[in-house]
Amino acid sequence: MNAKQIARVIATTCQALNSLDLLFTYNNPCVVSLEGCDRVSWPAKIPDSTKAPSFGTLEQYLEWVRNGEFTCLLFDYSLIRASYECVGNTVVGHNLLYWPCPVGFLVEVSCLRDLREGIEMCIDSPRQAHGVVSLTMRTPMRFDFDPDRESDDHPLVHLHTQFDDTRMSVQRAMDFPSFIKKVIRTFYRNKWASHPEIGCLHEQSIDHKEIQFDPPQHVFQVSWG
Amino acid sequence: MNQQPNLEIIHGSSRHNPIVLKGITGALQQAKIMGAFYIGYPVIASSDSSLTVDALLVSQTPGLVAFHLFEAGQNYRDYQDRLYYILEANLKKYESLRSGRSLSVPINIVSIFPEGDVPADADEQYPAASINSLADVLRNAKGVVDETLYRKLSAAIQRVTTIKPTKKRANVAKPDSKGAILREIEKEIANLDWWQKAAAIETPDGLQRIRGLAGSGKTVVLALKAAYLYTQHPDWKIAVTFHTRSLYQQFKDLIERFTLEHMGDKPDWQQIHIVHSWGSPSENGIYSIACNAINLLPINYLTAKSRYGARRAFVGVCNELAAAVKGKQLDLYDAMLIDEAQDLPPSFFQIVDALTKQPKRIIWAYDELQNLSETSMAALPDLFGREIMLTNAPDAPRQDIILPVCYRNTPWALTLAHALGFGLFRKPDIVQHFDEPSMWLDIGYMKESGELQAGKLVTLSRARDSYPPFFKKLLSPTDAVASYTFMSCEEQYVWIAEEIKRNIEQDELDPDDVMVVLPDPISQKSEYFGLRRHLESHGIPSNLAGITNDRDTFIEPGAVTISGIYRAKGNEAPMVYIANADHCAIGHELIRLRNILFTGITRSRAWVRLCGVGEQMAMLQQEIDQVVSNNFRLTFTVPTPIQLKTIRQINRDRTTQEKDQIKKAQKDINEIIELIRQDVISIDAMPQLQNLIKEAQRRNEEQ
Structure with missing residues (x-):
C-alpha cells in the first residue's frame, strides 16, 4: 500500500469507530512528502512532532491534546497516534501509539477545554483537582517499525512502554486496523463484545522489509499469531 | 431613531476646567452654530509626541475651529502655530481635502483666556477671546462655504481612525462573485460611523x-x-x-x-x-x-x-x-x-x-x-x-448610549431573525414580545402603518438609517436570505456540503468565510461528524469550534467553522448555514429555542441559509414565507399584557423536574400510540384517552 492508500484506511477506520461512538474526535490523516519518502500522519502543526520528547509525561499528553496532534481521541480520551512512512508501495517505518488517558474525570467532559483544564489542574495544583480529576498515569504504548536504526538494542519492530528507551522486540509491523482491533480487544473488552463490527474492520497487508523475529534471550518480547 | 442635533456636543475626556468648556459650549449654542463640537478630541500624533486638541468645532460657519484653552506660562502664539501645523498635516492626508498641494479647508485657531486676560496683541492671525467675546471673534473665522467640502471634512474628522479589513482577498477575480461583494462590504465597514x-x-x-x-x-x-x-x-x-x-x-x-x-x-x-x-x-x-x-x-x-x-x-x-x-x-x-x-x-x-x-x-x-x-x-x-x-x-x-445602526446583518436577515425569534407568524400564537412595544423603534424599526400599541395591528420595517446603504447596493434579499426544507438529515448534509464547495470554488469565498450553526447543543457532535463526512468527500476541512479544536480558537484559517449555538455567540461569518433549524420550530421552552434561531441568523454578515428537515421545517418555512412575501415587512397584532403573560408561561424555560415529567409523558404517549397501532389498546375502551382528546379539542377552540 502506498501513503495515500494508508491514509484512506486510517480515515475510514476512524469514521467506523466514530459511528460506533468510540471516538471523542479524530483528525483526518494527511500525506506529506519528505526526502525520499511520503509520511502519513495527523495534520502536524509542529514540524517532525511524531515522537515524544518527554515520553509518558502529563505535559506531553497535554501538548498533543492542546495542539490537536493526534489521529484520534478515544471515547475515554485515550490518545491514538498513527504515522507511516512509505517509499512507493513499501512501508519503511511506522509509529503507532496508544496512550490511555492519564487522568480520570469525575465530571462530564464536553469539550477539549474540559480535558485540557483537567490535565492542567493535575499539573498545577493536584490538591485543587481533588474531587474533579484523578491521576491514573497509565503508561503509553508505542509500536515502532524503524529499519534505519536497527541494532541489537534497537529491534526492527519494537514496543516502547514505561520508558522511552525501553524497547521490546515485536514480531511484525502492523497496519492501522490491526492495531486498533488489538487495542480495543485488549483494553476495552466490553466494547469489543458489544460492537462486533470492530472485529470486521478490514485488516490490510502492508509490504515492508523482511522481518526476522529473533529476539535475544531473557527479555520481554511481543508476538501474536 | 436618534437624530443628529444642530450642534452635537461630544464630551471627550478633558483635563480642563469644565466651567470654561461649558462656557464655550453655551456661547456656540447661543450663536446658533450648527455642526459638531468635540471636547478633548481629536488626539493627533506628531513626529515626537501626541497632542490633544482641547476642543474642536466642525461647522460650515464659522468653519473648522480648534480651541486652545490658555494655561498660565504658555506662549499662546507658539501653541497656536503648533496646533495649526499638526492639524494641517493630519488633514492633508485626505485627498478629498486637498487642492493641488494645499489644504482646501481653512483652519481657524482661537485661544480662550479668562475674562479680562485676553492679550492686547491678539489679532486676526492669532485670535484670542474670552467666553463673552468668543462670538465676536468667530465672526472673523474663515468658513467652509462649499457644502460638499464640509461633508468631506466632517467625514475626515469622524474617520480619523480607519479599521483596515483583515483580509486582502487577493484571490477574488470575478467582479460580481460573493468574494468580490464581501471585499466591498469589508471596505465600507472599515469606517467608523x-x-x-x-x-x-x-x-x-x-x-x-x-x-x-x-x-x-x-x-x-x-x-x-x-x-x-x-x-x-x-x-x-x-x-x-x-x-x-x-x-x-x-x-x-x-x-x-x-x-x-x-x-x-x-x-x-x-x-x-x-x-x-x-x-x-x-x-x-x-x-x-x-x-x-x-x-x-x-x-x-x-x-x-x-x-x-x-x-x-x-x-x-x-x-x-x-x-x-x-x-x-x-x-x-x-x-x-x-x-x-x-x-x-x-x-x-x-x-x-x-x-x-x-x-x-x-x-x-x-x-x-x-x-x-x-x-x-x-x-x-x-x-x-x-x-x-x-x-x-x-x-x-452621556451615561447611556444606544448604537442605532446594525453593520453586521443585512436588514433582511435581521427582520427574519426578529420574525422567527419572536415567532410573530407562528400558529396559533406568537412566542414572545417586548413588554414595551415602542422598543421596536429603539432597535431600528419604523412604523409603516397601524398602531404600535397592545392589541393593535401594526406593520414595521427596518428604518432606512438603521443599516448601512451598502447592503442594498451590493446584495439582494433573495440572495441574502434563503431557506430549504429537506426530506432527511443526510439529504440536507449533502446539499450543504455541495453548496459550501460552490461557495469556495465558484463564489470565491474562503473556507473560513463559512460557518455552519448547529442549534441543538445535545446532538451537535454527532451532527458535526455527519456533515463533516460530506465536506471531506469534497476535500473541505472543517472544525467543530471548541470541541475538535482549542477553546481560544473559533475560526481556523482554511477550514469551515461548524459551531454549536453557544460557541457561535459573539462570533460571525459572511456565509452562515443553519443546519437542522427544524429543532427550533416547536417544542417546550420555545422562547429558548427561538432565541437560538435568532442568535444563529444574526451571526451572518452577508448571507444566511436556513436548512431543516421534515414537517417541523415545513412549519418554520411557512413563517419564513410570510416575511418574504410581505417584502420583509412585519405585519402583526401587538400582544396585550395578558396575552404576553400567557405565552411566557407556556413557552418558559422548564425546571429539571418539569423536563423529566415532559420526557416521561412523551415516552408514555409514544408507547400508547404504538399499542393502538398494534391493536393492543382500543381507544373506545379507554376513557382516559377520550378525556385527552376532549382536552386537546377544548384548548384548540380556546386558541
Missing part, C-alpha cells in the same frame, strides 16, 4: 452603558475608548474584559492600531490589560485577578462545573467571590470596559465595582436583544448591588 465615534469618545466620570444590536460596533467602540483613555491618561490602569475568548486578539489588534494612530506609538500593555472575564491557571482573567487581590485561590471551569453545573458555573464562582469582596475596595483599575455584558452575572459587576477606583469609570456594552424576551439586563441596582442612576445631561458625557 458618527454614533460609534461619539460613543467611543464620550466618557463620564462614572458609569456608562452602551447598548446596541449585535453587529452595531460595540467591540470597536470599546477598543477605541480604551485607546482614547490611554492616550489621554497614560498613567491610568485600564482593563478591557469580555466573555468570548476569541475576542482577545480582536481587542488587542484594534487597541494597538488606535493607539498607534493617536499616539504614534504602541500601547504599554502594563497599563492596558485585555483579559477574559474568568481566566485560567495559565492566564489572568478579571475573576482570577480579583481572587489574587484578596489571596483567594481561583476556581477553574471544570471545578466550577462540578459544583454548579455547566450553565451556572461562572455565576457560581462569581457569587462566591462577590460575597468575599463585598465592602472591600481593591482599587486596581482607573477604568474598566466590559464587552458582551449580557453574558455576565450581576455578581461579576460587583467584583468589577470593587476592582475600580473612584469615580468608578465602568463602561459596559451589551446586545439589546441577546435574550429576546428581556428588554434589559438586570436592573441597575441589582447589577452593582447599590442604588445608581444613569443620566444623559445635555452638558455632560
Whole structure:
C-alpha cells in the first residue's frame, strides 16, 4: 500500500469507530512528502512532532491534546497516534501509539477545554483537582517499525512502554486496523463484545522489509499469531 | 431613531476646567452654530509626541475651529502655530481635502483666556477671546462655504481612525462573485460611523452603558475608548474584559492600531490589560485577578462545573467571590470596559465595582436583544448591588448610549431573525414580545402603518438609517436570505456540503468565510461528524469550534467553522448555514429555542441559509414565507399584557423536574400510540384517552 492508500484506511477506520461512538474526535490523516519518502500522519502543526520528547509525561499528553496532534481521541480520551512512512508501495517505518488517558474525570467532559483544564489542574495544583480529576498515569504504548536504526538494542519492530528507551522486540509491523482491533480487544473488552463490527474492520497487508523475529534471550518480547 | 442635533456636543475626556468648556459650549449654542463640537478630541500624533486638541468645532460657519484653552506660562502664539501645523498635516492626508498641494479647508485657531486676560496683541492671525467675546471673534473665522467640502471634512474628522479589513482577498477575480461583494462590504465597514465615534469618545466620570444590536460596533467602540483613555491618561490602569475568548486578539489588534494612530506609538500593555472575564491557571482573567487581590485561590471551569453545573458555573464562582469582596475596595483599575455584558452575572459587576477606583469609570456594552424576551439586563441596582442612576445631561458625557445602526446583518436577515425569534407568524400564537412595544423603534424599526400599541395591528420595517446603504447596493434579499426544507438529515448534509464547495470554488469565498450553526447543543457532535463526512468527500476541512479544536480558537484559517449555538455567540461569518433549524420550530421552552434561531441568523454578515428537515421545517418555512412575501415587512397584532403573560408561561424555560415529567409523558404517549397501532389498546375502551382528546379539542377552540 502506498501513503495515500494508508491514509484512506486510517480515515475510514476512524469514521467506523466514530459511528460506533468510540471516538471523542479524530483528525483526518494527511500525506506529506519528505526526502525520499511520503509520511502519513495527523495534520502536524509542529514540524517532525511524531515522537515524544518527554515520553509518558502529563505535559506531553497535554501538548498533543492542546495542539490537536493526534489521529484520534478515544471515547475515554485515550490518545491514538498513527504515522507511516512509505517509499512507493513499501512501508519503511511506522509509529503507532496508544496512550490511555492519564487522568480520570469525575465530571462530564464536553469539550477539549474540559480535558485540557483537567490535565492542567493535575499539573498545577493536584490538591485543587481533588474531587474533579484523578491521576491514573497509565503508561503509553508505542509500536515502532524503524529499519534505519536497527541494532541489537534497537529491534526492527519494537514496543516502547514505561520508558522511552525501553524497547521490546515485536514480531511484525502492523497496519492501522490491526492495531486498533488489538487495542480495543485488549483494553476495552466490553466494547469489543458489544460492537462486533470492530472485529470486521478490514485488516490490510502492508509490504515492508523482511522481518526476522529473533529476539535475544531473557527479555520481554511481543508476538501474536 | 436618534437624530443628529444642530450642534452635537461630544464630551471627550478633558483635563480642563469644565466651567470654561461649558462656557464655550453655551456661547456656540447661543450663536446658533450648527455642526459638531468635540471636547478633548481629536488626539493627533506628531513626529515626537501626541497632542490633544482641547476642543474642536466642525461647522460650515464659522468653519473648522480648534480651541486652545490658555494655561498660565504658555506662549499662546507658539501653541497656536503648533496646533495649526499638526492639524494641517493630519488633514492633508485626505485627498478629498486637498487642492493641488494645499489644504482646501481653512483652519481657524482661537485661544480662550479668562475674562479680562485676553492679550492686547491678539489679532486676526492669532485670535484670542474670552467666553463673552468668543462670538465676536468667530465672526472673523474663515468658513467652509462649499457644502460638499464640509461633508468631506466632517467625514475626515469622524474617520480619523480607519479599521483596515483583515483580509486582502487577493484571490477574488470575478467582479460580481460573493468574494468580490464581501471585499466591498469589508471596505465600507472599515469606517467608523458618527454614533460609534461619539460613543467611543464620550466618557463620564462614572458609569456608562452602551447598548446596541449585535453587529452595531460595540467591540470597536470599546477598543477605541480604551485607546482614547490611554492616550489621554497614560498613567491610568485600564482593563478591557469580555466573555468570548476569541475576542482577545480582536481587542488587542484594534487597541494597538488606535493607539498607534493617536499616539504614534504602541500601547504599554502594563497599563492596558485585555483579559477574559474568568481566566485560567495559565492566564489572568478579571475573576482570577480579583481572587489574587484578596489571596483567594481561583476556581477553574471544570471545578466550577462540578459544583454548579455547566450553565451556572461562572455565576457560581462569581457569587462566591462577590460575597468575599463585598465592602472591600481593591482599587486596581482607573477604568474598566466590559464587552458582551449580557453574558455576565450581576455578581461579576460587583467584583468589577470593587476592582475600580473612584469615580468608578465602568463602561459596559451589551446586545439589546441577546435574550429576546428581556428588554434589559438586570436592573441597575441589582447589577452593582447599590442604588445608581444613569443620566444623559445635555452638558455632560452621556451615561447611556444606544448604537442605532446594525453593520453586521443585512436588514433582511435581521427582520427574519426578529420574525422567527419572536415567532410573530407562528400558529396559533406568537412566542414572545417586548413588554414595551415602542422598543421596536429603539432597535431600528419604523412604523409603516397601524398602531404600535397592545392589541393593535401594526406593520414595521427596518428604518432606512438603521443599516448601512451598502447592503442594498451590493446584495439582494433573495440572495441574502434563503431557506430549504429537506426530506432527511443526510439529504440536507449533502446539499450543504455541495453548496459550501460552490461557495469556495465558484463564489470565491474562503473556507473560513463559512460557518455552519448547529442549534441543538445535545446532538451537535454527532451532527458535526455527519456533515463533516460530506465536506471531506469534497476535500473541505472543517472544525467543530471548541470541541475538535482549542477553546481560544473559533475560526481556523482554511477550514469551515461548524459551531454549536453557544460557541457561535459573539462570533460571525459572511456565509452562515443553519443546519437542522427544524429543532427550533416547536417544542417546550420555545422562547429558548427561538432565541437560538435568532442568535444563529444574526451571526451572518452577508448571507444566511436556513436548512431543516421534515414537517417541523415545513412549519418554520411557512413563517419564513410570510416575511418574504410581505417584502420583509412585519405585519402583526401587538400582544396585550395578558396575552404576553400567557405565552411566557407556556413557552418558559422548564425546571429539571418539569423536563423529566415532559420526557416521561412523551415516552408514555409514544408507547400508547404504538399499542393502538398494534391493536393492543382500543381507544373506545379507554376513557382516559377520550378525556385527552376532549382536552386537546377544548384548548384548540380556546386558541
